[in-house]
Amino acid sequence: MATRSVEVVYRGIFQKNLAKNICRGIVLAAVKQGKTGIAFGRYGDSPERNGIPAKNFAIVADNEEELQASMAQYEPKSVDISIVVDDTLCKGVESWAWYGLQPINKLTKPGGYVLVTTMLPFDDLLQMAHAKEYPYHLAVVRGLPSFSGLWVYKDDHTDVRILGAIARLMPDLISLEAVEAAVRQEWKHEHKVASARKSHERVETMTVRPGTGDPTKPFEFELPKWWEMREGVTIPGIVAGEAFPDPATGSVGGWRPARNPYFKKFSTRTMRPVVDFDTCIKCTLCWLQCPDSCFDVTPDGLYDVNMEACCGCGVCEAVCPVDDCITMVNESAFTDNGSQWAMWKANKETYKTWVKEQIQHVPDRSHGFRFRGQYEEQIRTMVSAGTGGPGGEEITERVVTDAGEASAGG
Amino acid sequence: MAKVIEKVGQVEAEKEELISGSEAIAVACKLADVDVITAYPIRPYDTVMQYVAKLVSNGEMDCEYIVAESEHSQFEIVKHASAAGARVFCGSSGVGWMYAFEAITVTPALRIPMVAMVGNRALDDPGAFGVEHNDALAVRDLGWMLVWVDNAQEALDVALIAYRVAEDRRVFLPCAIACDGAFLTHSQSIVKVPPQSWVNKFLPPYDRGDLLLHPDNPITVAPQVNEDWLMELRKHNDEAMKRAQTVIREAYADHERIFGRAYGNPFFEEYMTEDAEVVLLGMGTLSMPVKVAIRQMRQQGIKVGFVRLRWFRPFPTGELQQTLSRFKGVGVIDRDYSFGSPYFSGVLANEIRAALYNAPARPPLLSFICGLGGREVTVPYVREMTDLVRRAAAGEKLETTYWIGIRQ
Numbered sequence A: 001m002a003t004r005s006v007e008v009v010y011r012g013i014f015q016k017n018l019a020k021n022i023c024r025g026i027v028l029a030a031v032k033q034g035k036t037g038i039a040f041g042r043y044g045d046s047p048e049r050n051g052i053p054a055k056n057f058a059i060v061a062d063n064e065e066e067l068q069a070s071m072a073q074y075e076p077k078s079v080d081i082s083i084v085v086d087d088t089l090c091k092g093v094e095s096w097a098w099y100g101l102q103p104i105n106k107l108t109k110p111g112g113y114v115l116v117t118t119m120l121p122f123d124d125l126l127q128m129a130h131a132k133e134y135p136y137h138l139a140v141v142r143g144l145p146s147f148s149g150l151w152v153y154k155d156d157h158t159d160v161r162i163l164g165a166i167a168r169l170m171p172d173l174i175s176l177e178a179v180e181a182a183v184r185q186e187w188k189h190e191h192k193v194a195s196a197r198k199s200h201e202r203v204e205t206m207t208v209r210p211g212t213g214d215p216t217k218p219f220e221f222e223l224p225k226w227w228e229m230r231e232g233v234t235i236p237g238i239v240a241g242e243a244f245p246d247p248a249t250g251s252v253g254g255w256r257p258a259r260n261p262y263f264k265k266f267s268t269r270t271m272r273p274v275v276d277f278d279t280c281i282k283c284t285l286c287w288l289q290c291p292d293s294c295f296d297v298t299p300d301g302l303y304d305v306n307m308e309a310c311c312g313c314g315v316c317e318a319v320c321p322v323d324d325c326i327t328m329v330n331e332s333a334f335t336d337n338g339s340q341w342a343m344w345k346a347n348k349e350t351y352k353t354w355v356k357e358q359i360q361h362v363p364d365r366s367h368g369f370r371f372r373g374q375y376e377e378q379i380r381t382m383v384s385a386g387t388g389g390p391g392g393e394e395i396t397e398r399v400v401t402d403a404g405e406a407s408a409g410g
Numbered sequence B: 001m002a003k004v005i006e007k008v009g010q011v012e013a014e015k016e017e018l019i020s021g022s023e024a025i026a027v028a029c030k031l032a033d034v035d036v037i038t039a040y041p042i043r044p045y046d047t048v049m050q051y052v053a054k055l056v057s058n059g060e061m062d063c064e065y066i067v068a069e070s071e072h073s074q075f076e077i078v079k080h081a082s083a084a085g086a087r088v089f090c091g092s093s094g095v096g097w098m099y100a101f102e103a104i105t106v107t108p109a110l111r112i113p114m115v116a117m118v119g120n121r122a123l124d125d126p127g128a129f130g131v132e133h134n135d136a137l138a139v140r141d142l143g144w145m146l147v148w149v150d151n152a153q154e155a156l157d158v159a160l161i162a163y164r165v166a167e168d169r170r171v172f173l174p175c176a177i178a179c180d181g182a183f184l185t186h187s188q189s190i191v192k193v194p195p196q197s198w199v200n201k202f203l204p205p206y207d208r209g210d211l212l213l214h215p216d217n218p219i220t221v222a223p224q225v226n227e228d229w230l231m232e233l234r235k236h237n238d239e240a241m242k243r244a245q246t247v248i249r250e251a252y253a254d255h256e257r258i259f260g261r262a263y264g265n266p267f268f269e270e271y272m273t274e275d276a277e278v279v280l281l282g283m284g285t286l287s288m289p290v291k292v293a294i295r296q297m298r299q300q301g302i303k304v305g306f307v308r309l310r311w312f313r314p315f316p317t318g319e320l321q322q323t324l325s326r327f328k329g330v331g332v333i334d335r336d337y338s339f340g341s342p343y344f345s346g347v348l349a350n351e352i353r354a355a356l357y358n359a360p361a362r363p364p365l366l367s368f369i370c371g372l373g374g375r376e377v378t379v380p381y382v383r384e385m386t387d388l389v390r391r392a393a394a395g396e397k398l399e400t401t402y403w404i405g406i407r408q
Helices: A016-032 A064-068 A087-091 A122-128 A158-169 A176-187 A190-202 A285-289 A315-319 A340-346 A348-358 A374-387 B002-011 B021-031 B046-057 B071-083 B094-099 B101-109 B152-166 B196-202 B230-259 B284-299 B317-324 B347-356 B379-393
Strands: A004-011 A036-041 A053-061 A079-084 A108-118 A136-142 A152-155 A204-208 A234-236 A242-245 A252-256 A271-275 A295-297 A303-305 A326-330 A396-399 B015-020 B036-039 B064-067 B088-092 B115-120 B145-148 B175-180 B188-193 B219-221 B268-271 B278-282 B304-309 B311-313 B329-334 B365-370 B401-404
Touching (some): A004 A016, A004 A087, A016 A036, A016 A053, A136 A158, A136 A190, A176 A190, A326 A348, A340 A348, B015 B021, B021 B046, B021 B115, B021 B188, B036 B071, B046 B088, B046 B115, B071 B088, B071 B094, B088 B094, B115 B152, B268 B284, B278 B347, B284 B379, B329 B379, B365 B379, B379 B401
Parallel strands (some): A108 A136, B036 B064, B036 B088, B145 B175
Antiparallel strands (some): A136 A204, B145 B311, B268 B304
């Protein structure tokens, strides 16, 4: 076997330890088979920020010398499996200090796998993921986005279920026997071994043909030469915003703040606000409280969320004093970042219907649980979804005390 | 232009004043019309802040004079003021300079043409006031220009030259002027203080141009970057430091034209080297006893000369190579020490060794550690060092490093 590389794309804070555990599990299983490997996080990422897309990697090689070719690098140039532990990440990844929205399958090799934990059908995932020029495989482990995160490890077995699935997709990387042995060593529980085995049986796959997926061209730019760059570690400031025209009347007004065109960070979002403009009382609270200055003040005095700037934190929904004016909706229900206000201006009746339909897509687990007891409730859903019936999995919760991993960036 | 200056020169003349090296720097600040000065006391630098305070309180100088709560703040305040277009000055000594190190480190990358005075002082512990060069030398790899002066007149002149060079758009790098504690900072001598009009001719206003931090020029300074950006930014500073060599030459030439004082080669002074067989090389006020000793030895027919390095950064590699290759032996006197360094030598000695590595001829080189912690470099010590260099020049196999004047 040549060197095999795996990436885990995850959401900062909420899934940091999940990603780390998956990559550890891969290496430990490889060691059980007499191979060697390394597990590491992408250094430029800032995984201590809520929901920010970040990456962890596991690289497995036959021996130490072969492994050296993959060491002292920030990330592999390509991977055999891209693991996605939150399905909304399929829309793309823009992490801190990175370069615009990049496709979820950017590093996936021809014939490689994108492995997603999701409850969505394949077609929905394919709508989100960018089209590739070559064929690859899409694999699915059924489940809600795991919250096996940074501070408290809500152990829903996603870690071992992913490992079991890998053994099925790429047995020359890690065998099921090796996974079982590694799980026993690392987690010391037969229920987790059983979960890995069941996932191994039930992982679903399909082949993705070239050109299938979101046709949008990923953001690209050329790094400047040293003599083309500004001196003094300076970059041009973002100038103030401006008023903009009402598409219906043409009258110019309101205020749209200027925003960073290179760092939009909307891929941090797992849910988005949907605004019912007919019930808005123009109280300004959403506009004032939004930590990312996402709201454009429209010429008619309403507040329109700029979907390229919104991180989906839910503060606007929380501060809105009107029932059902702002509702957070699962990000996977949307395919574009268009203006809701423009849609409302175009046809208010159509918009009303659209809002009613959209708010049915309740976000599962975005930026924290939405009510007490939600976790316990969803575990039951997960167990039935993942196993097709009451399985042997035992759900545990333990506090993570890895202080070294909890240090903030900056 | 030249005619006008000539005319001005006829009307106004330099005034002789009895002032210390620190006072000379303060006077230069006044003449340079510095906008923002920050201070925090530590000997021997504090003499500068006292003289500046006196000039301000007497109404002779108009500037923002801020006594910070630490050296770190002291350097941060002027860094920001300079980014906003102010001509700035500050300084420190010994461990005070080291305490400001984070601020000192970030200054060159932001292309801040700060001028700072380092009153050279031994680094604690033990607490000691005396001169040692390790404080100033600590910035040698950071992108600061670094120059040593050996008398009050040169302190004044080089302070003006430092502003001229640092604020040149081709350079935009900070410059530290190193002044030996006590021997220069606290010793008064006759200094020719030029009239303001001459200085105005020499020193144009500071124009920060496109790097000015101002609402009319919206820029972000010092954003976080990743590995794809840093090397290019370092290269900017590398090129600026290379260009500084030309700008320093131009500034000294213009200084001579306007002020009529000739310093010869800006980068180092050569004393009685023309027919010398061996030379000593050093920085700062140790030049005084060395020159005395050389004159005495010359009377006895010993052909010894002295090279006093002024600009340590940018380092005049090519010229030093050419000059030092002419001699049969070189002795480098370090008023500093680099623990565990190659040959267990001084900082300067190893820089000279590196510069000579590609020289057409490499004379034997001895490293002398002398005058640490303010201990005097005496004439007998200089003779002792010269004797060793002459023995090395004659082919004798000697140690690479000698501690001179240590009790043993």
